[in-house]
Amino acid sequence: MANYSCSGSKLGTIGQLKYISAMFMLIGLLIHAQLVSGRPATFLQDFRVTWSDSHIKQLQGGTAIQLILDQTSGCGFASNHQYLFGRISMKIKLIPGDSAGTVTAFYMNSDTDKVRDEVDFEFLGNRSGQPYTVQTNVFAQGKGDREQRINLWFDPAAEFHTYSILWNRFHVIFYVDQVPIRVFKNNEAIGVPFPMQQPMGVYSTLWEADDWATRGGLEKIDWSKAPFYAYYKDFDIEGCPVPTGRPSNCSSNLNNWWEGPAYQQLDPIQARSYRWVRLNHLIYDYCTDKSRYPAAPPECSAGI
Ligand SMILES: *[C@@H]1O[C@H](CO)[C@@H](O)[C@H](O)[C@H]1NC(C)=O
Numbered sequence: 001m002a003n004y005s006c007s008g009s010k011l012g013t014i015g016q017l018k019y020i021s022a023m024f025m026l027i028g029l030l031i032h033a034q035l036v037s038g039r040p041a042t043f044l045q046d047f048r049v050t051w052s053d054s055h056i057k058q059l060q061g062g063t064a065i066q067l068i069l070d071q072t073s074g075c076g077f078a079s080n081h082q083y084l085f086g087r088i089s090m091k092i093k094l095i096p097g098d099s100a101g102t103v104t105a106f107y108m109n110s111d112t113d114k115v116r117d118e119v120d121f122e123f124l125g126n127r128s129g130q131p132y133t134v135q136t137n138v139f140a141q142g143k144g145d146r147e148q149r150i151n152l153w154f155d156p157a158a159e160f161h162t163y164s165i166l167w168n169r170f171h172v173i174f175y176v177d178q179v180p181i182r183v184f185k186n187n188e189a190i191g192v193p194f195p196m197q198q199p200m201g202v203y204s205t206l207w208e209a210d211d212w213a214t215r216g217g218l219e220k221i222d223w224s225k226a227p228f229y230a231y232y233k234d235f236d237i238e239g240c241p242v243p244t245g246r247p248s249n250c251s252s253n254l255n256n257w258w259e260g261p262a263y264q265q266l267d268p269i270q271a272r273s274y275r276w277v278r279l280n281h282l283i284y285d286y287c288t289d290k291s292r293y294p295a296a297p298p299e300c301s302a303g304i
């Protein structure tokens with residue numbers, strides 16, 4: 001939200017009044033623009049609980065939610081619509097303290113098991129004082145196994161931070177606070193499948209995965225620290241919603257802002273921060289894992 005501040009000039013002439021009424025019109029337009037943008041006022045306008053109602057609490061009139069993990073259950077939620085291209089964004093505050101063995105995920109998924117498209121953010125918890133790991137993955141037409149892992153340059157449990165996925169026909173970009181941490185380019189031209197044909201829904205879950213999440217499963221969840229809480233707010237989906245069971249015109253519209261020239265490649269400043277993340281925060285990349293891929297997959301050498 002922008003802050004509007006008025007300077008203390010005295011009202012006197014008609015000119016000034018005109019100027020002031022023009023300002024009010026402008027503010028009105030801005031407010032209107034915000035109301036019609038993709039950001040819902042409350043959780044229930046765009047989402048539904050998919051797993052364990054009792055473990056998702058709406059806060060502040062539904063503008064924020066609390067996810068709960070305890071020994072009885074984790075929980076999950078999903079968008080009411082599926083989208084074909086767009087940008088999804090949320091502010092998340094992860095489980096503080098000892099979160100080892102927990103996984104908080106935020107992702108898009110086509111819900112088509114055999115030819116699944118999926119783009120994932122997974123936050124892997126850790127023992128108190130040890131850093132969270134952010135794992136990302138991309139599935140296209142059923143093929144995944146493209147994990148990358150980074151650590152963050154801040155404590156994601158101390159404050160809310162923004163996690164976003166931009167998805168268009170050119171690439172999928174994962175952002176942390178507007179910093180690109182991963183770019184998966186459309187390399188269909190060299191035979192690499194890209195999520196293009198199927199709309200995807202937006203999902204989130206909090207669950208226990210101590211068989212693999214923290215130090216490869218060595219660190220177990222400490223239930224004496226339960227319940228574990230993660231917080232979400234500012235749900236923002238700007239995308240082309242696909243009506244269920246009806247053909248969509250989403251794939252043929254280059255007028256959507258997320259397809260525009262500014263979103264077709266990283267600008268020089270974004271490219272620089274992306275390089276900074278890769279140099280300083282990347283801790284695993286499937287592209288360089290010779291034990292899994294003796295020859296790096298083709299998308300790995302295609303640049304950004
Ligand atoms: C947890 O902390 C350890 C020790 O600093 C680190 O090796 C590991 O990558 C961290 N994250 C996970 C998810 O295990």
Ligand SMILES: *[C@@H]1O[C@H](CO)[C@@H](O)[C@H](O)[C@H]1NC(C)=O
Nearest residue numbers: 240248249250251252253256
């Ligand atoms: C889809 O078509 C409808 C009706 O022609 C139009 O109003 C809408 O803007 C189109 N949406 C997109 C994303 O092209």
